[in-house]
Amino acid sequence: MIRYIRRAAALCLLLLVALLVNAARVQLFEADELDANPANRRTTIARYDQPRGNILVGERAVTGNKETGEQLSFERTYLHGPLYAPVTGYASQTYGTTLIEHAEDGILSGTASLLAPLPFWNEFTRGRQPGGNVVTTVKESMQRAAYAGLSGRRGAVAALEPSTGRILALVSTPSYDPERLSGTGAAVTEAWTRLNASKSLPMLNRAIRQTYPPGSAFKIVTAAAALDARVVTDPDAPTDTPSPYVLPNTRTVLPDEARGCGKASLADAIRVSCNTVMAHLGVEVGLAGMVETAGHFGFNDSGLRIPSGVARSNFDTDMSEDQLALSSIGQFNTTATPLQMAMVAAAVANGGDLRYPYLVDRVTTGGGDTVRQQGPRSYARAMSPSTAVQLQRMMVDVVENGTGSNAAIDGVTVGGKTGTAQHGVDNSGLPYAWFISWAQPRDSGRPAVAVAVVVEDAAAERADISGGGSAAPIARAVMEAALEG
Template identity: 90%
Template sequence: MIRCIRRAAAFCLLLLVALLVNAARVQLFEADELDDNPANRRSAIVRYDQPRGNILVGDRPVTGNKETGEQLSFERTYLHGPLYAPVTGYASQTYGTTLIENAEDAVLSGTDSLLAPLPFWNEFTRGRQPGGDVVTTIKASMQQAAYEGLRGRRGAVAALDPSTGAILALVSTPSYDPERLSGTGAAVTDAWSRLNASPSMPMLNRAIRQTYPPGSTFKIVTAAAALDSRTVTDPDAATDTPSPYVLPGTDTTLPNEARGCENASLADAIRVSCNTVMAHLGVEVGLDGMVETAEKFGFNDTGLRIPSGVARSNFDTDMSDDQLALSSIGQFNTKATPLQMAMVASAVAGGGDLRRPHLVDRVTTNTGDTVRRERSESYERPMNPATAVQLQRMMVEVVENGTGSNAAIDGVRVGGKTGTAQHGVDNSGLPYAWFISWAQAPDSGRPAVAVAVVVEDAAADRADISGGGSAAPIARAVMEAALEEE
């Protein structure tokens, strides 16, 4: 009998050891996999059992939380949702997170180690703190001006502080209310289906995730390359450029919509937007020089984050001379996000120094203590300071005596460049209207803001679309709001 009891006890001990080994295996080696399993509701229950931290514009939250009385206790709410959707993104119990809600999820959900009372506290306890807050660089007045300026048309606005790289406005229209996606159930799935099926693509963040042919706004990049490479030594001297200009190696002629472009100087070519002069100069600079300059401005960068990922703006690195000519005036395969073209304007306004764009100013605990602050960093120096000064003068001429007069602000030094970008098969698509600009108050030693605007505007008459007519007034409104913030 004793022998049987001993054997039974030994067998039970063996089972206990096996149970402990299996528990250790699950906890140490399979915990992450089980946490990520869609069938595991525990992580979702824990995730939504406390309020999420807020995203702030200035000192005001543009997000909130509401109690649901259900298993997932708290649901995300948004103040002025469509206005700030390109900044916040959404936090959905059904569809996950995007934009700042995604990039700063660890802070907002309380799992970031920065919020813990001791180093590695969250890692050891597998716990979390009350959700922290994310303070953005957005200026409410500028965001509102950009949003109202677009008036629901398809388009986008990006505005930067040239001195710091802080993103002051980031608007994409038409927009959507992210609160409609916050919870669960049929209403959320129906809203998701309608938003994704809409031909106007309201959930597309056109400011950072959509690329467009930049058209004549890219001529600022070409001008920088021509001046820095000494292809042009005197921007006011005549160039040896016929009008129309025959694309190298082809029988195709490139015309101008502007008059007086034959042998026009670089300064005049920028002021009235001569295709022929800028295409010719791009070819003279050469492929290597154009690629080098474009990439210093941010083109072809696949790793730009603000902290959300930004779509890659493209300037081809392998082209024939006729393709290079078209690329040098923002056509062929040249594509850019509105943020990228705001970076171009910012580099000129900043005296040749391009600051890395960023959307988050600081991160705080739920009690307001700062635990991380974003620093202003140099992204690149796309041009010499002397070149930037020359381009500033040319862009001011565009506004004062050229195609960008609709961006003029009384008593303020404003530089700009218009663009009307053709696209589609045989350029059959409705042109995109572009305007890039910067503004400097007379009593200030530095520009207040650099802005890029693109308007798709599929409802407009073709003749009414131009950078100066459609996009420049929006840029002016954003610049005026920025100057009032000074």
């Protein structure tokens, strides 16, 4: 009898060990897979059972939470949602997260290890802390000035602090209210369908996710390449470029809409926006030199994050000379985000030292204790300091005596460059108007702000200066807001 009891006991022990082994296997090796299973509602319920941390502009939260009284207890709310949507993105119980809501989700949801009282505490307990906060670099007055300036037209504004890389404004219009996507149910589904079906693409973040041909605004990059390569040694000396200019190895004639471009100097070509001179200079610099300089400004970088991912701005690395000529005036396959073109202006303003752009100043616990601080860091030496000084002078001339006069601010040194990008079949579409600029108080040794503005549906009597009429006034308003302190 005892023998059978021992056998039964051994069998029970064996079964108990098997259960323990299986439980350990599930917890150690299959937990992540089970958590990610769409049929598992526990993860989703746990995610929304406490308020989400906030995103701040200055000292003010532009996000919040409301109790739903349902299984998913808390739902995201937004203060001035359309104004800050290109910064915050959305946090939806149905459609997930985007932009800062996505990039800093661990902090905002309370799962990030930075918020834990001890190292590996969250991983060990599979728990989470109260949601932390994300403090942005955005300046409210500049954000509002950019948003008001665009007035709902399709376009975008990006503004940087040249000496640090802090993003001071990031606006895309037309915009949308992310709060309409926060919850679940028919109303959220209807809003999602309507927004995605809209021809104006309100959920497209044009400031960092849309690339445009930069047109004549790109001539600043070409000028930097020509000066650094010593293709031009005296910006005020005449060049040997005729107007019109026949593209290399073709019969295609490149005209100028501006007057006085025949054999114009580099300085004059920047001031009145001569296509011929800048196209010829790009060819003289050569493909390798142009690619290298464009790369120093941030073109062809597919890994730029602010912390949200930024679309890659393009300058082709394999072109014929005629294609290189067109690329050097911001046409052909050259494309750029507004943030990229703000980086171009910032590099000039900051003496050639391009700082890495960033949108998050610091992250904190729910109680306000800083757990991560973002500081300035160098992205690249975009050009030599002497080249930057010469380009600063030329960009100031654009505002004081050229196509960018609408950006002038009394008592402030302002440099700028207009640009227009033709597009559509046979260039039949309304041109994209660009203006890039920077502003510096005359009693200060440091530039206050660099701005890039693009307006998609611009129009002007003279196409190559539509940026001066449509985009420059917006840039001026943003710069004035920056200078107000």
